[in-house]
Amino acid sequence: MAIRTAQVLLPAAPLRLTTEEVRLLWSFVHGAIQIPSMRAWMRESLGFCPRHTWGYAVVEIELWEAGVGDRAGHVPFDVSVLYEDLARGLGRRLAQPRGWGRRPDAVLVPARRCLICTQLDSPPKEGFAIGYANSNSAALAAEANPLRHSRRWCSLTADAWAELACSACLGDGPSSPAHDAAAPCRLHLAEAVRAGRAGDGDLAAAALRLTGVADRLAVFVESVTMFGPSAGPADEASWIEALGFFAGWRFPAFLAGLVAPEN
Template identity: 65%
Template structure:
């Protein structure tokens, strides 16, 4: 079993944006994320950590969505299972929180580009460094993590979601992530880069803040559509989870799944 390479203290190497390629999750990544989906997400201390770390690193942001979408087979709402419910709830919270911070980039005692970067490491990356006891760890409710990883890595349902919603989000994707033109908002990492080189000012941060606040409203509608009493979501709402993860973790992975780019264009 290999683990993602990591380096440095504040920002792990896996904070780099993903290439346009499959994730190929390890058994241990799937075991930890499957447990996270089933409980840790609700923990108040975990929310505090995730606020500081701006969610997960790019790899584990998309891995989190893949694990929920591929492995959660039953649900309520029109679709039933294989939908990003936990993802929408968590990232609505993170998008609203981050929108508030971006609206006041100088009000937090930090340089604007620092506001755009995590101040704490990805929780999953830290957990992957904890040695397994006797080389063995139980999956959530005794699940077989190796077979769950094999199932998740097929990406069947995540690919279907990305393909089905691509017409909505492709025009709003970060142009720098995909090497395309277009007038989409930069993702968090590319916005930070623009601030660093003086190509984005407080007005750009305020515009991203407004975009995130309205995205959070769509995420609220999306998670409501996955509850027993919720209304079915329209196409724009269905795309909201791809857009929020694209902002926080870059767009190459969903673009790859939707066939908008290919592995040869990675990096």
């Protein structure tokens, strides 16, 4: 049965991550993803909730300073590795939405709660509240929250993703992009399927799109490694496309200056 989680779309506003959120996300960047049970959790929970999906990208981009190859750090690498896996897996399931003995929209809904939300709700064990390698989480939060590098990424790649963004996320304002290439995000697609406004054809289109995103993410991830090929604009934007699908588009649109700030 699908579990209701904090699947609340983010407003067009800064995240203002708390010290504890940064501590947990920074620990996750440093290896939790390598643990098989964590990888299984991520697949069941379809990644994190919208806030922690974008929070994960922000923490990695803002705080990870050392790069490889031509990169000088501040690159969404781990988040791209994770969402390539999730996009490919969800793409496969969406190709046969009725083959899993569930309602088709259930494929789009997490079967497990967001890991970070769950950790935030559990009281820290004595002696375990320090950050990764004793890092000062409050200082890291102060460094992450201005969103300097995340803003740059979203702005520089906007030409490659703005037309793909879910129009239900961005609203119907006069400046909102209502392009032919636009497709609903996971949350709005699930809503449309439940309401009978979308059917198997829309799920098949989403499946195709996710597989394409996963392929571009694979190229992008390779490009970040020492001897990887260079990535084109669509590859560089693929992580935003993936996160936009899983967690909504208002936040990157806000960072790129495509929607007005809400507070």
